[in-house]
Amino acid sequence: MTLAPDLDIFSLGRDALAKVRTLFDGRACFVSARRLQVDGSWLGPAEATCGLVDEEALQARGGLRSAQKAGANTVVCNQDSAVASEALALGLRVLVRVPFAAEEPASQRRDRLEKLADALGRSPGIDGVLPIPVGEAQGIDTLAFFAACRQACGPAHVVVDLESFGHKLGQLCLSFGADEILGSIVAERALRLGARASSNEITRDEAALLVRASGLVPCERLPDGKVLTL
Amino acid sequence: MIFSDVAKKVRAGDPLSADDGLLLYRHPSLVELAALANEVRERLHGQRTYFNRNLHINPTNVCVARCKLCSFSRRAADAEGAFVLSVDDAVARLQARLRAGDAPTEVHLVGGLHDGLPFSYFLELLAALKAAAPGISLKAFSAVEIFFFHRTYRMSVEEILRRLQAAGLDSLPGGGAEILSSRVRKAICPGKCSADEWVDVHRTAHRLGIKSNCTMMFGTVERLDERVEHLLRLRSLQAETGGFLAFIPLPFHPENNALGDHPAPTGAEILRNFAVARLVLGNIPHLKAYWVSLGLDTAQTALWFGADDLDGTVSEEKIYHLAGARSPQSLTPAAMARMIRAAGRIPVERDTLYRKLSTREEQEAM
Numbered sequence: 001m002t003l004a005p006d007l008d009i010f011s012l013g014r015d016a017l018a019k020v021r022t023l024f025d026g027r028a029c030f031v032s033a034r035r036l037q038v039d040g041s042w043l044g045p046a047e048a049t050c051g052l053v054d055e056e057a058l059q060a061r062g063g064l065r066s067a068q069k070a071g072a073n074t075v076v077c078n079q080d081s082a083v084a085s086e087a088l089a090l091g092l093r094v095l096v097r098v099p100f101a102a103e104e105p106a107s108q109r110r111d112r113l114e115k116l117a118d119a120l121g122r123s124p125g126i127d128g129v130l131p132i133p134v135g136e137a138q139g140i141d142t143l144a145f146f147a148a149c150r151q152a153c154g155p156a157h158v159v160v161d162l163e164s165f166g167h168k169l170g171q172l173c174l175s176f177g178a179d180e181i182l183g184s185i186v187a188e189r190a191l192r193l194g195a196r197a198s199s200n201e202i203t204r205d206e207a208a209l210l211v212r213a214s215g216l217v218p219c220e221r222l223p224d225g226k227v228l229t230l
Numbered sequence: 231m232i233f234s235d236v237a238k239k240v241r242a243g244d245p246l247s248a249d250d251g252l253l254l255y256r257h258p259s260l261v262e263l264a265a266l267a268n269e270v271r272e273r274l275h276g277q278r279t280y281f282n283r284n285l286h287i288n289p290t291n292v293c294v295a296r297c298k299l300c301s302f303s304r305r306a307a308d309a310e311g312a313f314v315l316s317v318d319d320a321v322a323r324l325q326a327r328l329r330a331g332d333a334p335t336e337v338h339l340v341g342g343l344h345d346g347l348p349f350s351y352f353l354e355l356l357a358a359l360k361a362a363a364p365g366i367s368l369k370a371f372s373a374v375e376i377f378f379f380h381r382t383y384r385m386s387v388e389e390i391l392r393r394l395q396a397a398g399l400d401s402l403p404g405g406g407a408e409i410l411s412s413r414v415r416k417a418i419c420p421g422k423c424s425a426d427e428w429v430d431v432h433r434t435a436h437r438l439g440i441k442s443n444c445t446m447m448f449g450t451v452e453r454l455d456e457r458v459e460h461l462l463r464l465r466s467l468q469a470e471t472g473g474f475l476a477f478i479p480l481p482f483h484p485e486n487n488a489l490g491d492h493p494a495p496t497g498a499e500i501l502r503n504f505a506v507a508r509l510v511l512g513n514i515p516h517l518k519a520y521w522v523s524l525g526l527d528t529a530q531t532a533l534w535f536g537a538d539d540l541d542g543t544v545s546e547e548k549i550y551h552l553a554g555a556r557s558p559q560s561l562t563p564a565a566m567a568r569m570i571r572a573a574g575r576i577p578v579e580r581d582t583l584y585r586k587l588s589t590r591e592e593q594e595a596m
Contacts, residue, residue: 007574009534010268013261102572139531140573168497169527175260175498206493213498215258 012147016177030207031221032185045186049223088125100145101134113152128157143176150177174214251458254506267505267536275538279575281566284336284542290314293342295421303342336582339370343378353397360398367400367582373431374406377423404443409452410460436473449482449495461510468513476516479503501535508536533573
């Protein structure tokens with residue numbers, strides 16, 4: 001979607017941030033995540049509090065119960081998927097994937113967000129939405145989409161995946177309606193040298209800084225789902 | 231003073247003070263800051279966003295300076311990975327672009343401080359590139375290199391610049407400014423020229439009719455007041471000479487260098503720096519989001535935080551990629567125009583001096 005000439009990105013940002021302040025008292029969480037792969041291995045720090053499994057990987061992993069047994073505590077599913085209610089019944093956290101493409105027409109995007117708002121209204125147990133770029137994420141368009149998600153998603157969390165957006169754009173989403181960042185967050189990062197020169201890991205302190213530098217109060221999501229304000 | 235007072239000064243076109251600059255750096259709302267910077271950006275340039283077709287050539291990475299922030303240099307000519315590009319090889323790189331039908335309008339030449347090369351090498355390099363493409367603009371040698379030439383070849387800065395100019399030099403890039411503070415320079419780049427010397431090289435260049443850019447390498451050990459001081463020094467020189475074309479904020483990249491344990495500036499910090507720069511540097515016409523250093527998405531976003539220029543198509547960039555930049559090695563003009571248009575701006579192809587060559591719409595209509 002080319003940014004419409006009449007789109008006021010600053011009004012979108014102001015409104016989205018105001019909503020985060022109202023809904024979450026200006027707090028934004030970070031959560032350390034690892035991801036269950038189809039081959040049964042985990043990608044991400046062993047110490048992660050969030051064990052993420054994607055709906056697409058469930059079949060290969062023998063279904064929800066098996067994934068839960070392996071350590072998954074959060075499921076990313078498609079909008080209106082039957083997996084969501086099953087996961088909720090098992091006590092798993094559910095995030096709904098919201099794809100968006102930079103080139104898509106504005107009307108298509110609007111329709112998707114309206115349907116998403118309806119779906120969230122019907123399933124209050126769904127805890128959050130996870131915008132995912134289809135193709136390469138564009139900077140300003142991504143921020144506009146996060147702001148639109150914030151407006152569409154009521155009290156659900158708008159979660160930004162640092163693996164999808166990188167640390168820089170990911171952090172900026174916090175100024176445009178996101179209230180949670182998810183990524184490879186560790187207690188202590190190895191030096192950026194040799195094979196680890198391009199490591200995506202950030203420390204808990206750095207994650208807190210990403211939140212604080214966005215004008216929000218940093219919190220950490222703990223393994224039991226509770227939130228610790230830092 | 232509160233934010234709305236500073237906003238009033240900005241709207242009235244009054245220059246901001248050091249305290250105003252600090253207030254902006256500390257303002258809690260990034261969006262409010264961006265909106266104000268965008269007012270200035272649109273007042274100066276409307277929706278226009280500039281780019282050019284350029285080629286980067288690094289003559290050498292051998293460097294006697296010991297900058298902690300550098301991932302590019304090699305200390306000795308025989309060190310692993312050290313290189314000196316021959317004049318023929320440099321010309322061949324330009325000719326390859328010309329043969330491919332992708333003629334750059336500018337060559338950007340910067341390199342290490344190699345104490346084993348004769349001055350004639352640099353003169354021949356410029357002359358040969360100019361001969362290969364007479365209409366091309368040669369933007370070459372940072373103030374740090376010019377000052378090193380002055381020391382090494384025992385000529386005044388003015389004499390060095392005059393000789394380079396006679397060989398084909400058109401303008402100076404803005405690199406090596408880092409932070410114009412002796413405390414910071416001592417900590418991160420003690421082997422480079424001093425802040426005063428950097429400023430004096432640009433002053434001399436401007437006096438000779440050589441336009442230049444200016445930069446700020448931020449996110450290492452500097453304090454916010456030192457960033458403000460840096461901006462004010464640049465603004466002051468611009469008021470004196472009018473020779474700066476663009477200011478380019480460059481975030482520190484931590485990979486493969488001696489400051490590797492220092493965190494890179496965050497996205498919010500980078501864009502805040504753009505916005506503050508646009509507001510403080512009211513007399514420098516252009517603010518460049520160098521996509522190689524920032525990454526494509528952050529550079530595109532910067533177009534709403536004060537920036538009006540994305541630099542060029544580049545190709546063969548080494549300095550930032552060795553420090554961990556994950557951006558592509560080059561972009562086509564069409565890709566640059568698409569990125570600008572996707573941000574809701576109007577792409578304008580320019581030459582080095584920001585003279586409009588064509589808008590992409592005009593090119594496509596041809």
